Structure formats: C-alpha cells, structure tokens
Amino acid sequence: MTLLDLQGVAKIYKIGGQEIRALDGIDLQIGEGEFVAIIGPSGSGKSTLMHLIGCLDTPDEGSIIVCGNDISSASSNGLARVRNREIGFVFQSFNLLPRFDVVDNIALPMAYAGVGARERRERAEALARKVGLEERLANRPSQLSGGQCQRVAIARALANDPKILLGDEPTGNLDSKTGDAILAMFRELHAAGKTVVIVTHDPEIAAVCDRVIEIKDGRIRRDYLSPESVR
C-alpha cells in the first residue's frame, strides 16, 4: 500500500522578484513498510521535501497524499491532524521541551490528540521503557546525554502510533557510536512495521537503508535500492 504519493510536486520561493524552484516536478511513491533515505547536498531541496512529506508545508504545484490525506488541499488544522496522528518526527537537534521531564515530553503529542491524562502517562512510561529510559522518567532534557535525548524524541514520535517515522538528520548531533545505536533503533522499528524515511546528507547512513532517493537541484536524480538490502 502506498503511504506517500507525490505527483508533480513543486515548491517555489520568491526572493526579491526572483523565482527559485526549490522543488521541481517530484514524482515519488513510498509504500508501507519501506525504509527510505532521502539524500542530497545542502540546497538540493531535501529539507523542503521533508517539510512537505511531514505536512509542515503545502506544495505550490502538484499533489501530495499522505496516508490517504490529500495535503495539497488540506487546511492548517487538517495538516496538524496528520502531523499528530500519522507522522512521528525525529529532529537533528532533538527539539524537546526543556522545562518538561521525559514522560511529559513523550506524552505531548497525545495531549494534542485528546488522550486522557492517566492513559497519557501510562503510555508515555511504556514508551520510555521501550527506548530504554525507564531510569530517567523524571529527568529533564538538560540532564540527559545526546543519545538519551534522541531516544526520548523517538519515543515521542511513537506516541500516537503513527505509520511514518520521519527522521531529519537524526544522527547529525551524535557521535558515531551513539548514532549507530539510534540507527539500530530505527531498524528495529522498521522491523516492527513502521515506515521510516530518513533525510540526510550522509551517504554512510543512506547505505544502511533499503531504498535511497537522491535529490539534486529540486529534482530526483536517482532512486535505487541500496546494494546491502538486495540480498
């Protein structure tokens, strides 16, 4: 089943009267259960593509369908709903709320989904255990290491049990050993049935993914199955 369906997507920025086509005619399908890396140099448009896939933005041309929701015509509230239920974000800089402890950070997406307080807490604690942070429930992000922070972020991304996990350079702020651990965690989640999309500029990370999509100058240059995954 196709979770992400992009048809002729373009995103155009106007800077000082000059049109810049950050994305230009992207056609892309990602099916359920895939493990995809989107790579490209900075300025290639991969961030813009991630924002569109992540429903943070809408395209200027073309159509995007995320888990059956037509994003190109969705309202701001509709986008928020898809972000909340269908997508789990994992950012390079973790993006945890500094004044919230681990449990509250994990529980936050459930609050916006209207989950009751007790269930929120129970599910958040279960997720914290799942990512190996059962000892750190009451700690704040400033009391955690980078790897632990990213694990909190992953747990938060899983809070509303979304179909798609969207990683934006998830290992960019981590040393290689912790980065590997985080990637392993993504692998595990993929094995458990999640569709994973990782946006990165690092070919080494791309190499561990099943499918690699290379973006350059707003277009898809290559779309291939990673040699490692072809066994």
Add this chain to the structure above:
Amino acid sequence: MSFFLAVEISLREIFAHKFRSFLSMLGIVLGVSSLVATMGLTAGIEKGTKAILQQIGGLERVQVRPKAVETEEVDFWMISPGRTLTDAKAIRESVPSVTHISPELRNWTPVTAGGEEKGYNVNGVFPDYSFINSHSLAAGRFISDLDIANANRVVVIGNQIAETLFPSASPESILGKTVLLQRIPYEVVGVFSLYEREQDKVRRERGVKSARPARAGKNRWDPFRQKNESVLTPFSTMFYDFKSGANSQHTQETVPLEQLAFRVGDLDFFRESIDQVRAVLDVTHRGVDDFDFDTREDMFSQMESSMRATRISGGLIAGISLLVGGIGITNIMLASISQRVREIGIRRAIGARASDIFVQILIESVAIALIGGALGVCAGIFLMQVLIWVAPGENMPVLTMQSVALSVAFAFLAGVFSGIYPAFKAAALDPITALRYE
C-alpha cells in the same frame, strides 16, 4: 488539547518565571485592589448614610411644612387655620396608608432639675412621635394615650438632657425624679437611649472621647444631637401649661402646630399616599395652598448622586490601572513568546493546531490576570482593614460579594484583551520558521 492541560501548562510557565510573572501581575493587582477598596468604601458610605437616615425616621417619614401663599391668594390666607390637630385627625381617619401621625407643639422652655436653668425646645407630642422618629427607650416608658387624655405632667428626656440634669446617674435611677419646666414640676417617666454614630461609639469605647469636643466642638454636625436633647411632654399638657394663654380662642384642635409629621406605611404607594394627604389637607385648610411636604427623597437622591460620582471616579482610577496592567501583561507575553518561538514550532510539528497555541497563550495571560486579580482582592481587603482600623465609623468600608465578583471579572477581561494580540501572534507563527528559530 484539553482545557485542564492548557491550564496546567500555563501555570507551569507562570511559576517557572515567578518574578517576571509577578511584575506583569502588578498592574492588575493595583487595579483590582483599588477597585475592591473604592467599591467597599462607597458601599460603606452608602450603608452609613442609610443607617443615619433610618435612625432619623427613614424614607417613610414626611413632614408637612407651611408655605407662603401665592400673592393672589393673600386675601384668603386668613381663612386657613394652618397646621392644626384637626389636620392630623382628618389624615388619620381618611388616609389608611398613613400608619403613624405626629402633631407637635414646641416651646422654648427653661429646664432644670434643681441646678442651673437652661433653655431647651420642649415638645408636646402624641405616642406616635416615638415610632416616627425611631426612638428607643433606655428606661421607663413613652408618653401614653392616658397621659394625653389626663394631660399628665410627665416628661420623657433624651440621654444628653439626662446627663446634663442628672450627671452620672443611671437612666433607671432618673425615673420618677422631678424636672421643672418653667418652674412647673414634671415627673420623668422615660429616658431615651444614647444615639450616636458608629465612629463616635468606637471613639467613646476606646476612651478618647475627651479629645473630641476640644477638637471639633459643638459646631460639628451630629445628626443625633436633636434626638439626644429631646424633652417631650404630652401634647395636651403642653397645650394647657404653655400654649393656651397666648390666644384665648385657641383650643387643642385649633392651636397652630410647630410640626406635623407622618409616616407612610408602604413606600410603593408613597406618591399616592402623599396625594391623598394633600387632598385631605386641601379641605381642612379651606382650599388655601399654604402647606407643602418635606420628604427625604431629595436627600436620598442627592446621596445617590454623590455616591455615583465617588463610584465613577474610583472606577476610573481602577480602570486606568487595569488598562496599564493589561498592557503590562501584553508586553510580558510578547517577550515570553519571542523566547518560546522554538517551543511553539515543536508543538506545531507534533500536531498542535494554531488554535491550540492561541488558546494556550490566551489561557496563560488570563491565568496571570486572574492570579493578579486574586492577589488584588486580598490587597484590597487588607487596604480596607487598614482604613477600618485607622478611621472607624458608620462609613466603614464593607466588602461585598459584588465588588469582588466585579473586580475578578474585570481582571479576567483585562487578561483576555491583553492576551489576544500575543496569542494571535504566536498562533500565526509559521511552523517551519519557528522550528528553525535559534
């Protein structure tokens, strides 16, 4: 997002920056406390004035006063007997809504109980006098119908008179003693209670009474002075002893009254009752328009308007401080938002709608205003306690539930209005820009 969670988040935010939040509350605290205090103050003044009004006979008391006749009627003027006992009897028989009526004779009479003679206004009255003028007895009884019928030489005196005639004697011990009114012996049958304003009472109880006459003297307005200096005899006795000699034609029925007051039973029919009394008096005065009515309505409406002025000026001050307080909150909220752009971006990314952000900021601002309002109410009550302690009196500020409710409502409104712009600004942030904000 649920409302309670939004409240919880707001409170967490407020308590995370205690000093900043307190500073932003300060304007609201000042506004609300001044609102509570001024409303308490005006309510106190109102209550005090009403209490005094009640003690001097209340709104129901009406006086019939003589009026100079119109020029063209001067020729007929002589045919009117003026205010007489006949008027009183006619009103009593013809106007059922008048429950009490008190015709009075008055004579400036030297009074003594053996010591130095001193002149006082002695009034000849009927039993209704006591009720109409809200008198209460400390000892003995008031003038009775039997006293009227027999023209008994009895006298009821006010507390001040008792103190002057019989220094330091208890009211009970004065009963039965003899007082000379123009050298005619009268028996004291009743002594009134001491009427005083709340502030005088408190002063007396605190034992600083001695300081007062020296400072204020007798020129100071005391609404109860007249009541405390009453010397009252039966109407008939007064007529026979002091009034019958002046004009041999006069009888009790025709002697001109010095005062004619009555009490309307039901204030809802006040105007109608007055009209009926006017109709009766038109007959007894043979059509001569030589009387008019003094009601307390004028006094009351004057009191109302001055109260309104106080309330408006107090409200204005409070309103300005609430406005300033609201601007303060807006300011702090804007600063707080620009510090939390990143946080707003994160919340949007994980599924918060723009309206969730709007509500969160608005609730935060309202929470600040309401906490400020609560502190303001406390400060206002404290202020009122200070005022009560410094200047006790009839006009002591009273705390009313309305004033508290109104102040809190105003604080709430200030919070809403000051939160709208920052909330709008926060909600309008682009999620992507907000996420990248450093």
